[in-house]
Amino acid sequence: MNMNRKRLLQLLGATAVVTLIFGVRVRSGAAAAEQVIHLTAKKFEYSPSEITVKKGQPVVIEIVSLDRKHGFTIPDLKVRSDVKPGGKNIVRFTPDKTGTFNFHCDLFCGSGHEGMAGTLVVVE
Amino acid sequence: MGKSDSDSDQKDTSLRRRDFMKLAGLGGVVLVSGLGVRSYAADDYGAPRIGAMGKKATETAQEFYFVQLSDTHWGFEGPAVNPDAQGTLEKAVAAVNGLEDQPDFVVFTGDLTHTTDDDKEREERMKRFQDIASRLKVKTVRYLAGEHDASLDEGAAFQKFFGKLHYTFDHKGVHFIVLDNVSDPSAIVGDAQLVWLKADLKKLRHDAPIVVLTHRPLFDLAPDWDWATRDGSKVVDALMPYANVTVFYGHIHQENHHMTGHIAHHSAKGLMFALPAPMSVAKKAPIPWDAAAPYKGLGFRDIEADVKKAEYEITELPVVKA
Ligand SMILES: [Cu+2]
Ligand SMILES: [Fe+2]
Numbered sequence: 001m002n003m004n005r006k007r008l009l010q011l012l013g014a015t016a017v018v019t020l021i022f023g024v025r026v027r028s029g030a031a032a033a034e035q036v037i038h039l040t041a042k043k044f045e046y047s048p049s050e051i052t053v054k055k056g057q058p059v060v061i062e063i064v065s066l067d068r069k070h071g072f073t074i075p076d077l078k079v080r081s082d083v084k085p086g087g088k089n090i091v092r093f094t095p096d097k098t099g100t101f102n103f104h105c106d107l108f109c110g111s112g113h114e115g116m117a118g119t120l121v122v123v124e
Numbered sequence: 125m126g127k128s129d130s131d132s133d134q135k136d137t138s139l140r141r142r143d144f145m146k147l148a149g150l151g152g153v154v155l156v157s158g159l160g161v162r163s164y165a166a167d168d169y170g171a172p173r174i175g176a177m178g179k180k181a182t183e184t185a186q187e188f189y190f191v192q193l194s195d196t197h198w199g200f201e202g203p204a205v206n207p208d209a210q211g212t213l214e215k216a217v218a219a220v221n222g223l224e225d226q227p228d229f230v231v232f233t234g235d236l237t238h239t240t241d242d243d244k245e246r247e248e249r250m251k252r253f254q255d256i257a258s259r260l261k262v263k264t265v266r267y268l269a270g271e272h273d274a275s276l277d278e279g280a281a282f283q284k285f286f287g288k289l290h291y292t293f294d295h296k297g298v299h300f301i302v303l304d305n306v307s308d309p310s311a312i313v314g315d316a317q318l319v320w321l322k323a324d325l326k327k328l329r330h331d332a333p334i335v336v337l338t339h340r341p342l343f344d345l346a347p348d349w350d351w352a353t354r355d356g357s358k359v360v361d362a363l364m365p366y367a368n369v370t371v372f373y374g375h376i377h378q379e380n381h382h383m384t385g386h387i388a389h390h391s392a393k394g395l396m397f398a399l400p401a402p403m404s405v406a407k408k409a410p411i412p413w414d415a416a417a418p419y420k421g422l423g424f425r426d427i428e429a430d431v432k433k434a435e436y437e438i439t440e441l442p443v444v445k446a
Contacts, residue, residue: 071310073347102348106350107310108239108275108276108309110239111241113239114408
């Protein structure tokens with residue numbers, strides 16, 4: 001009997017905690033974990049060239065250039081940044097739709113510039 | 125309502141030239157104006173003539189024509205894409221020289237050379253390009269830079285060979301504005317040039333015929349493919365109060381006709397390789413050479429200006445006659 005009551009309380013307590021977390025997450029996105037992605041840029045590629053992130057969860061892309069100045073843009077998501085050598089270039093956004101989106105270098109960097117691209121996959 | 129001799133002379137010359145092109149079986153015609161774009165097949169060749177010439181004989185509308193060549197990419201190598209990379213520009217120059225009535229001027233709308241990371245080689249390519257272009261019979265030739273010419277050295281070599289990156293000129297009543305959206309590697313016109321543009325526009329009447337020449341599209345044609353100018357909307361906004369503005373550009377290696385409000389934008393074919401229609405394939409890449417139809421997708425254009433109406437009749441011409 002005692003054991004059962006204890007277990008019941010434990011169960012109720014657990015439920016309460018879960019509800020609380022859930023509630024916070026719903027009310028503000030701030031509690032959701034950031035998805036941090038490290039990217040390198042060099043003539044004429046990004047590594048990795050495919051990134052997968054979750055919809056509705058903030059994304060932080062830290063880009064390091066290994067050679068010269070590049071750009072980084074995801075036109076469909078209205079995201080862009082210069083990628084300067086000598087430090088981290090940080091891009092933040094929260095994808096609000098699922099799908100496959102292209103990113104590319106939008107700062108002319110030489111003979112292979114036009115092929116300097118990759119894809120961002122946003123999943124549910 | 126008597127027609128003056130000079131009027132009929134003007135008309136006759138114009139008709140002769142068009143008839144010649146009709147006989148030569150050269151491509152389709154696009155009549156453009158502030159009101160929109162109308163396309164005609166080669167068979168309907170007579171149709172735009174009426175529109176372009178005007179109905180009233182008393183209208184002594186001044187007409188002239190110029191030729192636009194674009195994206196010659198001198199120095200490009202890729203036999204699968206263009207096995208005649210060394211000969212296409214020469215053939216195009218010969219085709220322009222072969223036009224019965226020579227244009228008032230020729231304009232190259234950028235990517236004269238293919239990019240190279242070697243500064244010395246860039247100058248070599250420009251020199252060679254200049255040698256070939258100097259064989260044009262027409263002595264007035266205007267040059268624009270493309271990102272391949274100017275984005276790696278902010279236009280330094282280009283200016284050495286071809287002069288200013290942005291400038292204006294007037295021709296028989298049309299005000300031409302050459303805009304540079306390539307020497308900044310970020311594909312922008314930039315604030316300084318925008319200030320310059322606005323100051324230039326301020327001097328014009330709001331109904332002045334204006335032609336803007338530039339390399340990249342000034343609107344978001346396909347940002348995913350780098351077919352845009354990042355601050356292009358600021359240029360379009362500055363041009364909006366002017367009733368008669370037409371833009372001719374290059375960069376996308378194919379014809380495209382687009383309206384932003386009343387402003388028409390017309391891209392030209394390239395002279396080294398063709399590119400697919402915007403976003404029509406997963407990855408932008410040159411269209412392979414078709415041995416059965418050599419030089420297909422390449423060409424240049426003849427633009428006939430009716431100054432009074434601010435209308436431009438575009439005739440697309442091939443590198444070599446079929
Ligand atoms: Cu790049
Ligand atoms: Fe080009």
